[in-house]
Amino acid sequence: MTDFTPGSTYHGFILRRKEHVADINSEVYLFEHEVLGTPALAIKNADPNKTFCFTFQTVPEDSTGVAHILEHSVLMGSKKYPIHDVFGEINKGGLTTFLNAMTGSDTTWYPFASRNMMEYFNIMDVYCDVALNPLLPRSTFEQEGWHYHKESADAPLQLQGVVLNEMKGAFSDPIRSIFHHTFGGLMPGSTYAHESGGDPSAIPDLSYEQFVEFHQKHYHPPTGSCFLWRCGFGPGTCCGAG
Template sequence: MSEFFFSSFSRVTRPLLKLTKKHFSSLGFEKVSEEFIPEWKSNAVLFRHRKTGAEVMSVSNNDENKVFGIVFRTPPKDSTGIAHILEHSVLCGSRKYPLKEPFVVMKGSLHTYLNASTYADRTCYKVASTNTKDFYNLVDVYLDAVFFPRCVEDFQTFQQEGWHFELNDSSEDITYKGVVFNEMKGVYSQPDRILYRASQRASF
């Protein structure tokens, strides 16, 4: 069931984002709700894919930015940071874009926003651009990355992004290295983040 959605969604990405509401049905989606949000001056329409249950929300307004985000539920079973490591790893090349760091290449685009974030229960991949062609190019790279990442065939990507042992000289001690490992060392050394984490643990 999921495989059908992944492959089909990859094929229809561009038309899906350009089509009007009446065309969504032919792509397997049904309209769930529609609401105008006054404080954002936006019209929001929620669609659900009949076969997989995947949801797509279209928000229309006068902002010149074209914004896209894809979100996955990633509730953790422990504190090993797997979801965060996966967030980094899937952006290390994909089936269609087999570059080592396509994320770095994309930073040379006309984007107005380009990022990915891991929260306590979800992982989000978000892009924005005022240039339509650039926008669809960024969306294509992101969707191929999250649905067809190269990291599933390359264990070293996880070691690079997560953590690994490193020894430069036999006279030195073995050290831990890794992109996410170093990033979180920095985050968890900040007093406000330590307080926030302690508050979360006490609350939940």
């Protein structure tokens, strides 16, 4: 096993700090990419689930749900992996023990776990590529975000979209609505006053151009970070971009 030394560089990542954390019986290493400054946190322990999470700071400035729509949309394919359903393809024959993507109030996570080392590296490459090089065509924005819809020529005009419909469901829960308004009241003017998942009444205010701009601003290595949790790791296993 490599004896990692703080201050030394491994595969382009400088080890800033290492520590034994007794609560989780793990060795924890904090690396930083020497050029990009991207942090990479690695946790070494006996857990057979090799876990990886690619994370971005996605601080919303409104309640259009742009971070949430983007989370859905990057999983609709990249230049290297031009497939429409990344999760569906991985699930077809995968050995993953966890696979998901989450939008928090100021962060977006792309985690997965596998017990198979080859699959671990393969999915890591997929996650990194779709996050950093997504296709993001207008059709994906309209499908995942919002679009106008008419059942027939004389039917009423409707608004539809995957995230729009998901958040209509979420906001039909009074607890969710109360929490949204509570945070807005406690922290007015801050990012936490906004609904990162998207307020159904605000989602249609988002334009395609704003959506693409949000990706360019927030999905790049200096704002991203990696999280690795596996046994026998080497820091070079983290994708080079972050």
